[in-house]
Amino acid sequence: MKKIDLNKIKNTDWKKAARDFWYGKPHGERRLGELYMPKTGLYKHREWRGVKDTFYYFHNIWLYNYAQMVMDIMKFGGPVTFAKGLWRYRWMGQTYLPVLHWFDRGLEGMRGEALRASAWHYRAMVCVTINQFMGMFKADANLHGGEHNDAWKHTIAHKETVWGGIFYPWQDQFTNIPMEMIPYFVTCHVNNHTVLNYIDAVQSIGLPGDPCPMCQAEAGLFVLDDMPDYAPFVVTTNEACDGSVASTAIQDWYLDIPLFAMPQPMQFDDPLVQEHCANEIRECWKFIEEQTGVPFDWEQLKKRLERQNELQRFEWEKWDVAANTSYYPINGVAQALYRIYQSQYGDHYIWHDVDKRVRKIMEKCVSQRIDTFPKTRHRVIAWSCAPLYFSNWCTWAYNCWGLNCVINMDSLMFDMTIRTDSLDDCVMDMAKYHEWAPMRRMAVGGMHHIFELWENMERFHCDMVMMYDQLQCKGMQGVHGLFEDEFRARNIHAIWMPHALPDKRTVSRSEIRTIINDYMTTVMQEEPLDPSLLDFDDSESW
Amino acid sequence: MRKLFKILFKVLLIGAGVYAALFAVFFFDLDGKALFYGVEPFLAKHYDKMARRDPLSKAYKTDTPNYEYKV
Numbered sequence: 001m002k003k004i005d006l007n008k009i010k011n012t013d014w015k016k017a018a019r020d021f022w023y024g025k026p027h028g029e030r031r032l033g034e035l036y037m038p039k040t041g042l043y044k045h046r047e048w049r050g051v052k053d054t055f056y057y058f059h060n061i062w063l064y065n066y067a068q069m070v071m072d073i074m075k076f077g078g079p080v081t082f083a084k085g086l087w088r089y090r091w092m093g094q095t096y097l098p099v100l101h102w103f104d105r106g107l108e109g110m111r112g113e114a115l116r117a118s119a120w121h122y123r124a125m126v127c128v129t130i131n132q133f134m135g136m137f138k139a140d141a142n143l144h145g146g147e148h149n150d151a152w153k154h155t156i157a158h159k160e161t162v163w164g165g166i167f168y169p170w171q172d173q174f175t176n177i178p179m180e181m182i183p184y185f186v187t188c189h190v191n192n193h194t195v196l197n198y199i200d201a202v203q204s205i206g207l208p209g210d211p212c213p214m215c216q217a218e219a220g221l222f223v224l225d226d227m228p229d230y231a232p233f234v235v236t237t238n239e240a241c242d243g244s245v246a247s248t249a250i251q252d253w254y255l256d257i258p259l260f261a262m263p264q265p266m267q268f269d270d271p272l273v274q275e276h277c278a279n280e281i282r283e284c285w286k287f288i289e290e291q292t293g294v295p296f297d298w299e300q301l302k303k304r305l306e307r308q309n310e311l312q313r314f315e316w317e318k319w320d321v322a323a324n325t326s327y328y329p330i331n332g333v334a335q336a337l338y339r340i341y342q343s344q345y346g347d348h349y350i351w352h353d354v355d356k357r358v359r360k361i362m363e364k365c366v367s368q369r370i371d372t373f374p375k376t377r378h379r380v381i382a383w384s385c386a387p388l389y390f391s392n393w394c395t396w397a398y399n400c401w402g403l404n405c406v407i408n409m410d411s412l413m414f415d416m417t418i419r420t421d422s423l424d425d426c427v428m429d430m431a432k433y434h435e436w437a438p439m440r441r442m443a444v445g446g447m448h449h450i451f452e453l454w455e456n457m458e459r460f461h462c463d464m465v466m467m468y469d470q471l472q473c474k475g476m477q478g479v480h481g482l483f484e485d486e487f488r489a490r491n492i493h494a495i496w497m498p499h500a501l502p503d504k505r506t507v508s509r510s511e512i513r514t515i516i517n518d519y520m521t522t523v524m525q526e527e528p529l530d531p532s533l534l535d536f537d538d539s540e541s542w
Numbered sequence: 543m544r545k546l547f548k549i550l551f552k553v554l555l556i557g558a559g560v561y562a563a564l565f566a567v568f569f570f571d572l573d574g575k576a577l578f579y580g581v582e583p584f585l586a587k588h589y590d591k592m593a594r595r596d597p598l599s600k601a602y603k604t605d606t607p608n609y610e611y612k613v
Contacts, residue, residue: 104571
């Protein structure tokens, strides 16, 4: 048994202990790294954030989100459908049960309004995720003895890189569900163990290891027979790059259902391609009309686009606060994931609910001048495609080094509203919106666009760049040297973060942290705010 | 009246017990530990053993219609 150290008790500053209990330890004394259990990333105990924030976390995040998840499952299909899906699909059972740990990782060390606003973003993403997988399970012939039920007949499948807005004209009668958003993309953030099965599966049939691991994993889902049979036809695209076309070939083989390919031009600045791109969308609509037997509904499209424009306008307000003040209450990971999810998936009621709540919090921060990230030493912009298995690096970097990731490239992609005054204007804007997709607009959209970094650095008043280095993205590898030159010429502090998108085996989270630590100590000559976070083993963590 | 208070007291006591238990689960990350050491390995084993169709055995049809439209 551990001996009680009487000297320690004698020397305790009880006033300070009481203050730490009530308000939580100040940043710098928290030693968050000591909360982890070795390797697993589990907590010996969750963080004590002071009475107010600990109980906010307990009631309004932990309990509330568990309860809301149950409610969402009941609302979107019921527990039987959920249990069937959980038992059948690895990406469901293995990934989504520990979802609250995803919150924990993203919200570590957060306090006050930053904790509240960031957590609301997570809530929205969880709701849309449940909505999608329950939609898949309700319609899935694999779970219904091979029967193609009414839900199956009223669901449209598409690649996750096809923007959900393409299907707005049918959304009063049909549900569109991207094939890979839930079985692949979101899983990597929540539990990065699952995706490795799919990468290995596609390599086991002969694919070399070096193509984009996103496309590998998307194809691997089909190789492992882990994709629900939930729709009678599918719409695909070459977004974000031609790797996507290759994975579509495998998907087409296994799906064996009517498929419409809707490619978008890579070099989209050429005005001659806009008409072509708009016609691709019109053709896609003809295909949907033919497959569903339901005519295109302009009023539906208008209504949904106007709702989506509302989301975009609020996003601009958020960017304005993020760029010009220190009162922005959303942390780097919540900003990045919420924005990419919302703008790619399209309109959903929960985005509006959450935006209302976040607006309230943000207005409070601005009107009361609340410095939401008071230990900020550097304002960071993250550029290129992020490591999905370590999207919460920004939370760690703020806690450990005071690096505040204010904005990132993927957030800035769909930087537009869509005109609804006439169908012609609308389709032209929709074409442009689709061309501005994640990993497309900047990463493979041409030199001018990838170098939008410089103007955004100024716009968001950033003094440092976290330059993602996706080792298996041939497009971005091609401009590596140009960036090196530009960083030197412009005297910009940039940290290269190598990674292999969803695959943590290539560059581990620990290696990423070491790279940042080395830069901060050797180049910046700074001391960590929380030395306990410098080095810890989370190799088996979700 | 006394009986009513007794029942109310019992309900309160049970409520407080449940609340304390939930807080212990939350604070000591017992949900995470149960999922990491119990649920995930169990489910992973189940998925590993699951019989799956072999998609490679299916022919890749190239005679599907080419969906092109005049717009």
